[in-house]
Amino acid sequence: MTDETATETPWYRRTLRWGQTNFTEMDPGLIDMDMWKEYWRETRVQGLIVNAGGIVAYYPSSFDLQYRAQGLGDRDFFGEFTAAARKEGLTVLARMDVNRATKDFYDRHPDWFVVNAQGEPHTSNGRYFSCVNSAYYKEYIPQVLREIIRLYQPDGFADNSWTGVNRQIICFCDNCKQKFKKEYGHDLPLSQDWDDPVYRSWVKWSYSCRTENWDLFNKAAQEAGGPHCLWLGMVHGSPINSHSFCDLKVIGERSRIVMCDHQSRDALNGFEMNGLSGNLLHTLAGWDNVVTESMASYLRGPHMFRKASNPPKETRMWMIEGISGGISPWYHHIGAVHEDKRQFDNAPPVMQWHEANEEYLYNRLPAANIGLVWSQDNTDFYGREDVKEKIALPWSGFVKSLTRARIPYVPVNADHIARDAQGLDVLILPDLAAMTDEQCQAVREFVEAGGSLVFTGATATLDQWGETRSEFPLESITGMKHLHQIEGNSANKPFNLEVYDGHNYLRLPDDRHPVIQSFENTAILPFGGKVHIVQTGAQMESVAAYIPGFPIYPPEFSWMRESGSNIPAMLAGEHAAGGRLFYFAGDVDRCYGRLQIPDLGDLLSNAVKWAAAGTIPLKVEGPGYLDCKLYRQNERLILHLVNLSGTNQTLGYLEENLPVGPISVSIKVDDIVPGRASLKVRNINVKPEIKDSWVAFQIDSITDHELIILD
Incomplete structure (x- = not known):
């Protein structure tokens, strides 16, 4: 990029690699500035997130209640760090954390803080939580932003705790009482009650209050710092996040750059979740916008150790997966001084590779034709108090099944179905129970235009508030009626x-549908879930039936009391417009998300393949567990293969990569005739073969990932 181009291009479009040293209070007197400057160069960062103010001030603020770092003394640490970064030509964002303050602050302004119904403040570790509807957010923080801009002219701001207290806490301060009464005409709900329309309205209102602050902070920043001075609240990359009041869709649509705080895998979601997060955030903010993510260099997992190094391959794989999904890497260290210096070896190789290949990692669009649908309303108003069971497990089941089967797909927000339908052949609705009338209409129009549909469980049986619908809104395209009855068990309890009641099965008929033809030498499959009872017409036929549970123990009692039933567990059919329909009345997606039984994962991916009817543009054959991301960049095809072999069975830590190969790849090419396939990890070229609109080539071995460029 030339200097002239860099000057014309705003920082949020040209800053592709980021770094963050999240200062501790004692860092100002201990930091080795020369070491950090060298680390910036080694990691090829173009932008830094630097602690400025809010919960702790790292500069001499004129606001006496803004708590100063213990080790700050008379120094202007933020100013010094920012000046050093500017000399290196780096973008600087001032990091804020505005969700809590000291007792002195509370004593002077008690009406600015979260209180319970008895008027008692909500505290943690000696800090008092600020209310998002108080003058703390509305007046004080904008004043702090203006001060920092006046003194230091940062490019913008980042804040990872901007949403305040989570949805488990109802604030009863006068600000919230008056605002809710004025806007909704009700008193605040006294407790969590999903059957109470007022409580559900409070949930919606709570999202809007956070979005209101997002707009307020951006207005203040841009008025003081110019049109490109952005205030950016960090978001979580998962669509099934129910902890904070951050509406990913609404915030994504507002963002010129997305700052994501999603630092590592967890017990339910593997590395593949990070590639998915990149795709999802881009579908909201746009593929021409940068999405960057804080990636932990410190030890994460079942227990957290802020000062110890994460295993290098664990950090590397999380970064690689994110990059495969379009995420810009962002190293993250807690504290500027470390005795465990191994963590400084984690990020540099990945970020150096990213710099060398950045032309292939941006300005591209997914070439997938499968859409996996999600919505925040479904998480809130169907998931309610049990988001993991109702939302996360079905979602995770499909994510892992599609990844395992090497099927490229894109996440689709339910409000964007009509917008994104043109590029899709199949929609997957994973127990998307709570849907608006408009979303249901978009699904009907997709099928009536020839699209195929895979849906599960209670999909579309509830309205957007989680109330049961009297009529099934997809009946016109499926011929189905829901009887609102369930057989079986969700198995949401420890094994005993x-x-x-969860010891149940699926009965496979002799005359087998293509989805179950691969299951040879068995007439049953393990299930472990529940089945929704439906009535069907001629349009859908049963593919497999439900076998009720029977005793597990003692062994002598473990025989089927019923060898089958007339309850369909899976149904398939075709629409008059040409699309295919597959319904999992049994919650196979949830059971696979929970149990990881390979048979259940095969059922899910087989159904998607059948629904796609040969239109999936990628075939990858060979050993290993590979995450496959296919993109198009003008006249170029880009395939990112991430080798997750050995990482999908347990959380743990990635200690060793398991190379796999040979891998045979075939990609559908309609209007592109590539002359070469360049492998950008091994730095070699292979000769592709073109036959019947497919390009084919072979990769001898993949260690952790490979980026293939077809041009």
């Missing part, structure tokens, strides 16, 4: 030999 004496309890067998």
Whole structure:
């Protein structure tokens, strides 16, 4: 990029690699500035997130209640760090954390802080949580932003705790009482009650209050710092996040750059979740906008150690997966001084590779034709108090099944179905129970235009508030009626030999549908879930039936009381417009998300393949667990293969990569005739073969990932 181009291009479009040293209070007197300057160069960062103010001030603020770092003394640490970064030509964002303050602050302004119904403040570790509807957010923080801009002219701001207290806490301060009464005409709900329309309105209102602050902070920043001075609240990359009041869709649509705080995998979601997060955030903010993510260099996992190094391959794989999904890497260290210096070896190789290949990692669009649908309303108003069971497990089941089957797909927000339908052949609705009338209409129009549909469980049986619909809104395209009855068990409890209601199965008929033809030498499959009872017409036929549970123990009692039933567990059919329909009445997606039984994962991916009817543009054959991301960049095809072999069975830590190969790849090419396939990890070229609109080539071995450029 030339200097002239860099000057014309705003920082949020040209800053592709980021770094953050999240200062501790004692860092100002201990930091080795020369070491950090060298680290910036080694990691090829173009932008830094630097602690400025809010919960702790790292500069001499004129606001006496803004708590100063213990080790600050008379120094202007933020100013010094910012000046050093500017000399290196780096973008600087001032990091804020505005969700809590000291007792002195509370004592002077008690009406600015979260209180319970008895008027008692909400505290943690000696700090008092600020209310998002108080003058703390509305007046004080904008004043702090203006001060920092006046003194230091940062490019913008980042804040990872901008949403305030989570949805488990109802604030009863006068600000919230008056605002809710004025806007909704009700008193605040006294407790969590999903059957109470007022409580559900409070949930919606709570999202809008945070969005209101997002707009307020951006207005203040841009008025003081110019049109490109952005205030950016960090977001979580998961669509099934129910902890904070951050509406990913609404915030994504407002963002000129997305700052994501999603630092590592967890017990339910593997590395593949990070590639998915990149795709999802881009579908909201746009593929021409940068999405960057804080990636932990410190030890994460079941327990957290802020000062110890994460295993290098664990950090590397999380970064690689994010990059495969379009995420810009962002190293993250807690504290400027470390005795465990191994963590400084984690990020540089990945970020150096990213710099060398950045022309292939941006300005591209997914070439997938499968859409996996999600919505925040479904998470809130169907998931309610049990988001993991109702939302996360079905979602995770499909994510892992599609990844395992090497099927490229894109996440689609339910409000964007009509917008994104043109590029899709199949929509997947994973127990998307709570849907608006408009979303249901978009699904109907997609199918009536020839699209195929895979849907599960209670999909579309509830309205957007989680209330049961009297009529099934997809009946016109499926011929189905829901009877609102369930057989079986969700198995949402510890395994117990004496309890067998989850010990149930699926019965495979002799005359087998293509989805179950691969299951040879068995007439049953393990299930472990529940089945929605439906009535069907001629349009859908049963593919497999439900076998009720029977005793597990003692072994002598473990025989099927019923060898089958007339309850369909899976149904398939075709629409008059040409699309295919597949319904999992049994919650196979949830059971696979929970149990990881390979048979259940095969059922999900087989159904998607059948629904796609040969239109999936990628075939990858060979050993290993590979995450496959296919993109188009003008007249170029880009395939990112991430080798997750050995990482999908347990959380743990990635200690060693398991190379796999040979891998045979075939990609559908309609109007592109590539002359070469360049492998950008091994730095070699292979000769592709073109036959019947498919390009084919072979990769001898993949260690952790490979980026293939076809041009």
